[in-house]
Amino acid sequence: MTGFVVDRDEARRALQGLRSTDGAAAEAYARAVWSVLVEPGDGAAGELIAAHGAAGALHVATSAQDEEVRLARARWLPRLRPEAIDAVLDAARRASASLIVPGDDQWPERLDDLGVHAPVALWRRGGGVTSDRPTVALVGARASTAYGEGVAADLAADLSASGAVIVSGAAYGIDGAAHRAALSTGGMTVAFLAGGVDRAYPRGHESLLTRIASTGAVWSETPCGAAPTKWRFLARNRLIAAMADAVVVVEAGWRSGSLNTAAHAASLGRALGAVPGPVTSAASAGCHRILRDYGGACVTSAADVLEMLGRGAREPERLTDRTDDTTRVCDALSPRSPRSTAEVARRSGLSVAETGAVLGFAELEGRARRDDDGLWMAMHSRPE
Numbered sequence: 048m049t050g051f052v053v054d055r056d057e058a059r060r061a062l063q064g065l066r067s068t069d070g071a072a073a074e075a076y077a078r079a080v081w082s083v084l085v086e087p088g089d090g091a092a093g094e095l096i097a098a099h100g101a102a103g104a105l106h107v108a109t110s111a112q113d114e115e116v117r118l119a120r121a122r123w124l125p126r127l128r129p130e131a132i133d134a135v136l137d138a139a140r141r142a143s144a145s146l147i148v149p150g151d152d153q154w155p156e157r158l159d160d161l162g163v164h165a166p167v168a169l170w171r172r173g174g175g176v177t178s179d180r181p182t183v184a185l186v187g188a189r190a191s192t193a194y195g196e197g198v199a200a201d202l203a204a205d206l207s208a209s210g211a212v213i214v215s216g217a218a219y220g221i222d223g224a225a226h227r228a229a230l231s232t233g234g235m236t237v238a239f240l241a242g243g244v245d246r247a248y249p250r251g252h253e254s255l256l257t258r259i260a261s262t263g264a265v266w267s268e269t270p271c272g273a274a275p276t277k278w279r280f281l282a283r284n285r286l287i288a289a290m291a292d293a294v295v296v297v298e299a300g301w302r303s304g305s306l307n308t309a310a311h312a313a314s315l316g317r318a319l320g321a322v323p324g325p326v327t328s329a330a331s332a333g334c335h336r337i338l339r340d341y342g343g344a345c346v347t348s349a350a351d352v353l354e355m356l357g358r359g360a361r362e363p364e365r366l367t368d369r370t371d372d373t374t375r376v377c378d379a380l381s382p383r384s385p386r387s388t389a390e391v392a393r394r395s396g397l398s399v400a401e402t403g404a405v406l407g408f409a410e411l412e413g414r415a416r417r418d419d420d421g422l423w424m425a426m427h428s429r430p431e
């Protein structure tokens with residue numbers, strides 16, 4: 048057991064909504080609480096909720112007698128603070144964000160294919176139920192070329208005109224080009240964010256996100272007020288892949304994060320394709336990797352994508368998700384503000400013991416350092 052001790056009175060206050068409601072309302076409130084406690088894709092939380100229900104799982108998680116969830120509890124309980132839960136609910140009300148939980152009519156059932164790694168809940172701005180329409184994810188590099196953005200726009204416009212929903216991540220580059228083109232045709236487009244739906248990210252896409260919400264939907268599994276981090280961007284990619292019937296990587300470098308989305312698409316059995324680029328272009332090296340090594344369909348037009356919707360993807364051979372706990376811990380560090388191991392654990396969603404071990408490795412790698420008081424800082428500023 049780690050050194051963290053649960054304040055029982057504070058935990059009871061944080062869970063008071065479970066006592067004041069029952070049935071479906073209590074489950075929804077419990078899932079809102081879980082969205083505060085866990086990082087995206089927490090399989091231990093998913094298994095516990097599947098076994099006990101969201102409300103029952105909270106009681107198990109706060110029970111000191113249950114050894115089964117001892118290690119996971121050490122990750123979750125530092126975030127079980129009434130003020131944090133109240134702040135999320137208040138922020139959601141201010142942003143007119145809805146809480147959508149499994150079993151709701153508007154829950155995207157495709158996400159259930161993620162199993163225990165499915166979101167415990169989703170926060171949404173806008174509306175737009177897309178379960179009865181073909182859905183295509185168009186993803187790619189932020190540092191895109193004019194060629195890539197032009198192809199993304201053409202694909203999104205033509206697919207939208209055919210009735211398909213366009214899914215992407217609202218980033219600069221390929222994502223933004225796809226969203227804008229879909230909107231220009233009067234089509235529906237959906238964005239998944241790595242932070243709260245009340246925080247426009249990137250800031251330059253605030254008006255674009257408002258337009259997406261007005262006709263489609265802006266989704267996130269992280270609660271309102273949550274900041275996007277490298278880990279959350281990578282975890283968000285699995286939602287983009289799961290939401291889609293087909294995933295097309297329009298332009299991506301050899302180590303682009305879009306390959307992470309492609310890996311999730313292949314593991315879920317979604318159709319996977321990539322747009323070829325000039326053989327001399329580093330911006331298309333990742334797409335060529337998908338085509339050559341992983342059986343992706345060659346996409347040159349919307350007709351190719353529509354053909355993809357009729358077939359699944361080949362199981363990937365080596366395309367794997369290489370994210371790890373070090374990313375989460377380094378995201379929780381600041382180059383200016385020293386933080387204790389317990390504070391880094393709370394921000395990263397790991398236990399204090401896990402965080403301490405990862406910080407030790409990060410220090411050896413030159414990614415973290417301790418000050419004279421033993422507090423931790425990042426060695427370099429995090430990239431935007």
